[in-house]
Amino acid sequence: MVVRDHDALAAFERIYRDNVGAITRFFARRCVDPQLVGDLTADTFVRAMTSFATFDAARGSASSWLFGIARHTFAAHAEQSAKGGELVRRVGGRxxxxxxxxxxxxxxxxAERPGRALLERLAELPELDREAIELVHLGGLSPKEAAVALGVPKGAMRTRLYRATARLRAVVEDDEVEAR
Structure with a gap:
Protein backbone atom coordinates (compact mmCIF):
# COMPACT_ATOMS: atom_id res chain seq x y z
CA MET A 1 0.00 0.00 0.00
CA VAL A 2 1.40 3.40 -0.98
CA VAL A 3 1.20 6.29 1.50
CA ARG A 4 -2.01 8.20 0.69
CA ASP A 5 -3.40 9.71 3.90
CA HIS A 6 -2.23 13.35 4.37
CA ASP A 7 -0.98 12.78 7.94
CA ALA A 8 0.83 9.60 6.92
CA LEU A 9 2.33 11.39 3.92
CA ALA A 10 3.60 14.20 6.17
CA ALA A 11 5.03 11.64 8.63
CA PHE A 12 6.78 9.77 5.82
CA GLU A 13 8.18 13.02 4.43
CA ARG A 14 9.69 13.82 7.87
CA ILE A 15 11.18 10.33 8.08
CA TYR A 16 12.60 10.71 4.57
CA ARG A 17 14.17 14.10 5.28
CA ASP A 18 15.61 12.93 8.60
CA ASN A 19 17.16 9.77 7.14
CA VAL A 20 17.96 10.20 3.45
CA GLY A 21 21.51 11.34 4.21
CA ALA A 22 22.26 8.37 6.47
CA ILE A 23 20.82 5.88 3.98
CA THR A 24 22.79 7.48 1.13
CA ARG A 25 25.97 7.22 3.21
CA PHE A 26 25.16 3.57 3.93
CA PHE A 27 25.23 2.85 0.19
CA ALA A 28 28.17 5.18 -0.48
CA ARG A 29 30.26 2.98 1.83
CA ARG A 30 29.43 0.00 -0.40
CA CYS A 31 29.44 1.45 -3.91
CA VAL A 32 31.62 3.88 -5.83
CA ASP A 33 29.16 4.41 -8.71
CA PRO A 34 27.04 7.52 -7.96
CA GLN A 35 24.19 6.31 -10.19
CA LEU A 36 24.05 3.04 -8.24
CA VAL A 37 24.13 4.85 -4.87
CA GLY A 38 21.23 7.01 -6.06
CA ASP A 39 19.31 3.99 -7.36
CA LEU A 40 19.74 1.97 -4.18
CA THR A 41 18.76 4.94 -2.01
CA ALA A 42 15.66 5.53 -4.14
CA ASP A 43 14.79 1.82 -4.10
CA THR A 44 15.02 1.81 -0.31
CA PHE A 45 12.60 4.72 0.04
CA VAL A 46 10.20 3.25 -2.53
CA ARG A 47 10.14 0.04 -0.49
CA ALA A 48 9.66 2.07 2.68
CA MET A 49 6.83 4.08 1.16
CA THR A 50 5.00 0.99 -0.05
CA SER A 51 5.29 -0.66 3.36
CA PHE A 52 4.83 2.43 5.52
CA ALA A 53 1.50 1.17 6.82
CA THR A 54 3.39 -1.68 8.52
CA PHE A 55 5.86 0.62 10.30
CA ASP A 56 5.35 0.43 14.06
CA ALA A 57 7.26 3.03 16.08
CA ALA A 58 6.69 0.90 19.19
CA ARG A 59 8.98 -1.78 17.69
CA GLY A 60 11.82 0.60 16.87
CA SER A 61 12.81 3.93 15.41
CA ALA A 62 12.24 4.97 11.82
CA SER A 63 16.02 4.92 11.33
CA SER A 64 16.34 1.29 12.39
CA TRP A 65 13.37 0.37 10.18
CA LEU A 66 14.95 2.12 7.18
CA PHE A 67 18.37 0.57 7.77
CA GLY A 68 16.69 -2.83 7.81
CA ILE A 69 15.09 -2.04 4.46
CA ALA A 70 18.42 -0.71 3.12
CA ARG A 71 20.18 -3.93 4.16
CA HIS A 72 17.59 -5.98 2.27
CA THR A 73 17.80 -3.66 -0.74
CA PHE A 74 21.59 -4.04 -0.87
CA ALA A 75 21.38 -7.82 -0.41
CA ALA A 76 18.92 -8.03 -3.31
CA HIS A 77 21.24 -5.88 -5.43
CA ALA A 78 24.25 -8.06 -4.58
CA GLU A 79 22.32 -11.22 -5.43
CA GLN A 80 21.07 -9.74 -8.69
CA SER A 81 24.57 -8.56 -9.60
CA ALA A 82 25.96 -12.03 -8.91
CA LYS A 83 23.38 -13.46 -11.29
CA GLY A 84 24.26 -10.92 -13.98
CA GLY A 85 20.96 -9.07 -13.89
CA GLU A 86 22.42 -5.72 -12.83
CA LEU A 87 22.85 -4.30 -16.33
CA VAL A 88 19.29 -5.16 -17.32
CA ARG A 89 17.89 -3.64 -14.13
CA ARG A 90 19.94 -0.45 -14.42
CA VAL A 91 19.00 0.15 -18.04
CA GLY A 92 15.33 -0.70 -17.46
CA GLY A 93 13.80 2.76 -17.31
CA ARG A 94 15.93 4.43 -14.65
CA ALA A 111 33.52 11.32 2.07
CA GLU A 112 32.77 7.66 2.84
CA ARG A 113 36.23 6.45 1.77
CA PRO A 114 37.32 5.93 5.44
CA GLY A 115 34.07 4.03 6.03
CA ARG A 116 34.80 1.75 3.06
CA ALA A 117 38.31 1.12 4.43
CA LEU A 118 36.81 0.19 7.78
CA LEU A 119 34.33 -2.15 6.09
CA GLU A 120 37.26 -3.87 4.35
CA ARG A 121 38.89 -4.46 7.74
CA LEU A 122 35.58 -5.65 9.11
CA ALA A 123 35.41 -8.31 6.38
CA GLU A 124 37.26 -10.69 8.70
CA LEU A 125 34.46 -10.53 11.27
CA PRO A 126 31.20 -12.49 11.19
CA GLU A 127 28.49 -10.73 9.14
CA LEU A 128 26.26 -9.79 12.07
CA ASP A 129 29.23 -8.30 13.96
CA ARG A 130 30.22 -6.24 10.90
CA GLU A 131 26.72 -4.91 10.48
CA ALA A 132 26.36 -4.11 14.19
CA ILE A 133 29.57 -2.05 14.18
CA GLU A 134 28.59 -0.30 10.97
CA LEU A 135 25.09 0.62 12.07
CA VAL A 136 26.22 1.93 15.47
CA HIS A 137 29.63 3.45 14.75
CA LEU A 138 29.19 4.56 11.14
CA GLY A 139 25.41 4.81 10.80
CA GLY A 140 24.79 6.58 14.09
CA LEU A 141 22.09 4.23 15.37
CA SER A 142 21.86 3.41 19.04
CA PRO A 143 22.58 -0.22 19.97
CA LYS A 144 18.84 -0.66 20.57
CA GLU A 145 18.01 0.68 17.09
CA ALA A 146 20.72 -1.49 15.51
CA ALA A 147 19.24 -4.53 17.25
CA VAL A 148 15.87 -3.78 15.65
CA ALA A 149 17.44 -3.22 12.21
CA LEU A 150 19.34 -6.51 12.44
CA GLY A 151 16.48 -8.46 13.99
CA VAL A 152 18.46 -9.57 17.05
CA PRO A 153 17.48 -9.34 20.71
CA LYS A 154 18.16 -5.89 22.11
CA GLY A 155 19.88 -7.25 25.20
CA ALA A 156 22.42 -9.17 23.13
CA MET A 157 23.42 -6.17 21.00
CA ARG A 158 25.71 -4.52 23.57
CA THR A 159 27.54 -7.81 24.12
CA ARG A 160 27.83 -8.32 20.35
CA LEU A 161 29.20 -4.80 19.92
CA TYR A 162 31.73 -5.27 22.71
CA ARG A 163 32.99 -8.54 21.23
CA ALA A 164 32.97 -7.23 17.67
CA THR A 165 34.92 -4.13 18.72
CA ALA A 166 37.49 -6.31 20.49
CA ARG A 167 37.81 -8.51 17.37
CA LEU A 168 38.19 -5.42 15.19
CA ARG A 169 40.94 -4.09 17.45
CA ALA A 170 42.75 -7.41 17.06
CA VAL A 171 42.47 -7.19 13.25
CA VAL A 172 43.79 -3.61 13.25
CA GLU A 173 46.64 -4.54 15.61
CA ASP A 174 47.55 -7.49 13.36
CA ASP A 175 47.58 -5.13 10.36
CA GLU A 176 49.87 -2.74 12.24
CA VAL A 177 52.26 -5.54 13.24
CA GLU A 178 52.41 -6.78 9.62
CA ALA A 179 53.08 -3.24 8.37
CA ARG A 180 56.19 -2.91 10.58
Whole structure:
Protein backbone atom coordinates (compact mmCIF):
# COMPACT_ATOMS: atom_id res chain seq x y z
CA MET A 1 0.00 0.00 0.00
CA VAL A 2 1.40 3.40 -0.98
CA VAL A 3 1.20 6.29 1.50
CA ARG A 4 -2.01 8.20 0.69
CA ASP A 5 -3.40 9.71 3.90
CA HIS A 6 -2.23 13.35 4.37
CA ASP A 7 -0.98 12.78 7.94
CA ALA A 8 0.83 9.60 6.92
CA LEU A 9 2.33 11.39 3.92
CA ALA A 10 3.60 14.20 6.17
CA ALA A 11 5.03 11.64 8.63
CA PHE A 12 6.78 9.77 5.82
CA GLU A 13 8.18 13.02 4.43
CA ARG A 14 9.69 13.82 7.87
CA ILE A 15 11.18 10.33 8.08
CA TYR A 16 12.60 10.71 4.57
CA ARG A 17 14.17 14.10 5.28
CA ASP A 18 15.61 12.93 8.60
CA ASN A 19 17.16 9.77 7.14
CA VAL A 20 17.96 10.20 3.45
CA GLY A 21 21.51 11.34 4.21
CA ALA A 22 22.26 8.37 6.47
CA ILE A 23 20.82 5.88 3.98
CA THR A 24 22.79 7.48 1.13
CA ARG A 25 25.97 7.22 3.21
CA PHE A 26 25.16 3.57 3.93
CA PHE A 27 25.23 2.85 0.19
CA ALA A 28 28.17 5.18 -0.48
CA ARG A 29 30.26 2.98 1.83
CA ARG A 30 29.43 0.00 -0.40
CA CYS A 31 29.44 1.45 -3.91
CA VAL A 32 31.62 3.88 -5.83
CA ASP A 33 29.16 4.41 -8.71
CA PRO A 34 27.04 7.52 -7.96
CA GLN A 35 24.19 6.31 -10.19
CA LEU A 36 24.05 3.04 -8.24
CA VAL A 37 24.13 4.85 -4.87
CA GLY A 38 21.23 7.01 -6.06
CA ASP A 39 19.31 3.99 -7.36
CA LEU A 40 19.74 1.97 -4.18
CA THR A 41 18.76 4.94 -2.01
CA ALA A 42 15.66 5.53 -4.14
CA ASP A 43 14.79 1.82 -4.10
CA THR A 44 15.02 1.81 -0.31
CA PHE A 45 12.60 4.72 0.04
CA VAL A 46 10.20 3.25 -2.53
CA ARG A 47 10.14 0.04 -0.49
CA ALA A 48 9.66 2.07 2.68
CA MET A 49 6.83 4.08 1.16
CA THR A 50 5.00 0.99 -0.05
CA SER A 51 5.29 -0.66 3.36
CA PHE A 52 4.83 2.43 5.52
CA ALA A 53 1.50 1.17 6.82
CA THR A 54 3.39 -1.68 8.52
CA PHE A 55 5.86 0.62 10.30
CA ASP A 56 5.35 0.43 14.06
CA ALA A 57 7.26 3.03 16.08
CA ALA A 58 6.69 0.90 19.19
CA ARG A 59 8.98 -1.78 17.69
CA GLY A 60 11.82 0.60 16.87
CA SER A 61 12.81 3.93 15.41
CA ALA A 62 12.24 4.97 11.82
CA SER A 63 16.02 4.92 11.33
CA SER A 64 16.34 1.29 12.39
CA TRP A 65 13.37 0.37 10.18
CA LEU A 66 14.95 2.12 7.18
CA PHE A 67 18.37 0.57 7.77
CA GLY A 68 16.69 -2.83 7.81
CA ILE A 69 15.09 -2.04 4.46
CA ALA A 70 18.42 -0.71 3.12
CA ARG A 71 20.18 -3.93 4.16
CA HIS A 72 17.59 -5.98 2.27
CA THR A 73 17.80 -3.66 -0.74
CA PHE A 74 21.59 -4.04 -0.87
CA ALA A 75 21.38 -7.82 -0.41
CA ALA A 76 18.92 -8.03 -3.31
CA HIS A 77 21.24 -5.88 -5.43
CA ALA A 78 24.25 -8.06 -4.58
CA GLU A 79 22.32 -11.22 -5.43
CA GLN A 80 21.07 -9.74 -8.69
CA SER A 81 24.57 -8.56 -9.60
CA ALA A 82 25.96 -12.03 -8.91
CA LYS A 83 23.38 -13.46 -11.29
CA GLY A 84 24.26 -10.92 -13.98
CA GLY A 85 20.96 -9.07 -13.89
CA GLU A 86 22.42 -5.72 -12.83
CA LEU A 87 22.85 -4.30 -16.33
CA VAL A 88 19.29 -5.16 -17.32
CA ARG A 89 17.89 -3.64 -14.13
CA ARG A 90 19.94 -0.45 -14.42
CA VAL A 91 19.00 0.15 -18.04
CA GLY A 92 15.33 -0.70 -17.46
CA GLY A 93 13.80 2.76 -17.31
CA ARG A 94 15.93 4.43 -14.65
CA UNK A 95 16.29 8.17 -14.83
CA UNK A 96 19.87 9.27 -15.31
CA UNK A 97 21.16 11.66 -12.66
CA UNK A 98 21.88 15.24 -13.69
CA UNK A 99 25.31 16.82 -13.14
CA UNK A 100 24.43 18.39 -9.78
CA UNK A 101 23.06 15.10 -8.44
CA UNK A 102 26.11 13.24 -9.72
CA UNK A 103 28.47 15.75 -8.13
CA UNK A 104 26.67 15.53 -4.79
CA UNK A 105 26.76 11.72 -4.80
CA UNK A 106 30.40 11.67 -5.87
CA UNK A 107 31.21 13.96 -2.92
CA UNK A 108 29.32 11.64 -0.56
CA UNK A 109 31.13 8.62 -1.98
CA UNK A 110 34.49 10.36 -1.48
CA ALA A 111 33.52 11.32 2.07
CA GLU A 112 32.77 7.66 2.84
CA ARG A 113 36.23 6.45 1.77
CA PRO A 114 37.32 5.93 5.44
CA GLY A 115 34.07 4.03 6.03
CA ARG A 116 34.80 1.75 3.06
CA ALA A 117 38.31 1.12 4.43
CA LEU A 118 36.81 0.19 7.78
CA LEU A 119 34.33 -2.15 6.09
CA GLU A 120 37.26 -3.87 4.35
CA ARG A 121 38.89 -4.46 7.74
CA LEU A 122 35.58 -5.65 9.11
CA ALA A 123 35.41 -8.31 6.38
CA GLU A 124 37.26 -10.69 8.70
CA LEU A 125 34.46 -10.53 11.27
CA PRO A 126 31.20 -12.49 11.19
CA GLU A 127 28.49 -10.73 9.14
CA LEU A 128 26.26 -9.79 12.07
CA ASP A 129 29.23 -8.30 13.96
CA ARG A 130 30.22 -6.24 10.90
CA GLU A 131 26.72 -4.91 10.48
CA ALA A 132 26.36 -4.11 14.19
CA ILE A 133 29.57 -2.05 14.18
CA GLU A 134 28.59 -0.30 10.97
CA LEU A 135 25.09 0.62 12.07
CA VAL A 136 26.22 1.93 15.47
CA HIS A 137 29.63 3.45 14.75
CA LEU A 138 29.19 4.56 11.14
CA GLY A 139 25.41 4.81 10.80
CA GLY A 140 24.79 6.58 14.09
CA LEU A 141 22.09 4.23 15.37
CA SER A 142 21.86 3.41 19.04
CA PRO A 143 22.58 -0.22 19.97
CA LYS A 144 18.84 -0.66 20.57
CA GLU A 145 18.01 0.68 17.09
CA ALA A 146 20.72 -1.49 15.51
CA ALA A 147 19.24 -4.53 17.25
CA VAL A 148 15.87 -3.78 15.65
CA ALA A 149 17.44 -3.22 12.21
CA LEU A 150 19.34 -6.51 12.44
CA GLY A 151 16.48 -8.46 13.99
CA VAL A 152 18.46 -9.57 17.05
CA PRO A 153 17.48 -9.34 20.71
CA LYS A 154 18.16 -5.89 22.11
CA GLY A 155 19.88 -7.25 25.20
CA ALA A 156 22.42 -9.17 23.13
CA MET A 157 23.42 -6.17 21.00
CA ARG A 158 25.71 -4.52 23.57
CA THR A 159 27.54 -7.81 24.12
CA ARG A 160 27.83 -8.32 20.35
CA LEU A 161 29.20 -4.80 19.92
CA TYR A 162 31.73 -5.27 22.71
CA ARG A 163 32.99 -8.54 21.23
CA ALA A 164 32.97 -7.23 17.67
CA THR A 165 34.92 -4.13 18.72
CA ALA A 166 37.49 -6.31 20.49
CA ARG A 167 37.81 -8.51 17.37
CA LEU A 168 38.19 -5.42 15.19
CA ARG A 169 40.94 -4.09 17.45
CA ALA A 170 42.75 -7.41 17.06
CA VAL A 171 42.47 -7.19 13.25
CA VAL A 172 43.79 -3.61 13.25
CA GLU A 173 46.64 -4.54 15.61
CA ASP A 174 47.55 -7.49 13.36
CA ASP A 175 47.58 -5.13 10.36
CA GLU A 176 49.87 -2.74 12.24
CA VAL A 177 52.26 -5.54 13.24
CA GLU A 178 52.41 -6.78 9.62
CA ALA A 179 53.08 -3.24 8.37
CA ARG A 180 56.19 -2.91 10.58
Missing amino acids: RELDRDELAELEARID
